[in-house]
Amino acid sequence: MDWKFICKIDEISENRFTIFELNKISIGIIVYQNIARAYLNICPHAGAAICEGIINDYKISTKVHHTELISEDSLILCPWHGYEFKIETGEAIVKDCKNLVVIRLKNENGNLFVYI
Numbered sequence: 001m002d003w004k005f006i007c008k009i010d011e012i013s014e015n016r017f018t019i020f021e022l023n024k025i026s027i028g029i030i031v032y033q034n035i036a037r038a039y040l041n042i043c044p045h046a047g048a049a050i051c052e053g054i055i056n057d058y059k060i061s062t063k064v065h066h067t068e069l070i071s072e073d074s075l076i077l078c079p080w081h082g083y084e085f086k087i088e089t090g091e092a093i094v095k096d097c098k099n100l101v102v103i104r105l106k107n108e109n110g111n112l113f114v115y116i
Contacts, residue, residue, distance in 0.1 A: 003106065003113040010110065012036060017051035025116055026051075027103055032074070032087050038114055039076075039090055040101035048080035050100060055087060076100070 004022060006029070012018050017028040019041055026041035028051025043050040056075040075084040075093065084093040090100030104115035 001115060003115055006038075006112050006114050008110055009036060009107055009112055012112070015055055019049070019051050022114065023116060027114060027116075029105070029112065030055075030087070036105055036107060036112060037087070038103040038105040038112075040103060042101070043078045043080065043083060044092070044098035044100065045078065045083045046080055048078050050076060050078055050085070053077045053079045056084060 006020050006022055006027065007018070009031070012029050012031050014031050017030045020027050020029065026049065027038055028041045029036060029038045030051075031037075032055070039051060041049050041051045043053075054077050056077045073086040073088055076087050077084055083097055085091060085100050086093070090102045092099050106113050106115075
């Protein structure tokens with residue numbers, strides 16, 4: 001594993017994922033609250049392209065026939081089955097689902113590098 005250049009910071013939208021393919025790995029990068037974050041673009045539940053989901057600012061998690069306020073964090077909503085993950089950490093809201101894979105990211109003078 002090594003640090004690989006992926007893009008310039010100004011290529012990334014605020015509050016919206018930009019998806020890159022690097023070494024046959026799909027990576028979603030987002031700038032959220034002025035911090036760039038990178039995730040493996042795979043939902044651990046069923047393999048969906050998680051970074052094609054929406055950012056959920058209403059801060060709730062839904063379960064079958066039940067809705068409860070369980071998070072003060074904005075969430076990434078999976079486009080297939082609606083699983084939710086904290087945008088700041090990739091942590092799954094529903095405890096029977098694995099967390100998103102966070103990819104290490106660094107910014108050097110406006111150049112973003114991922115550790116893969």
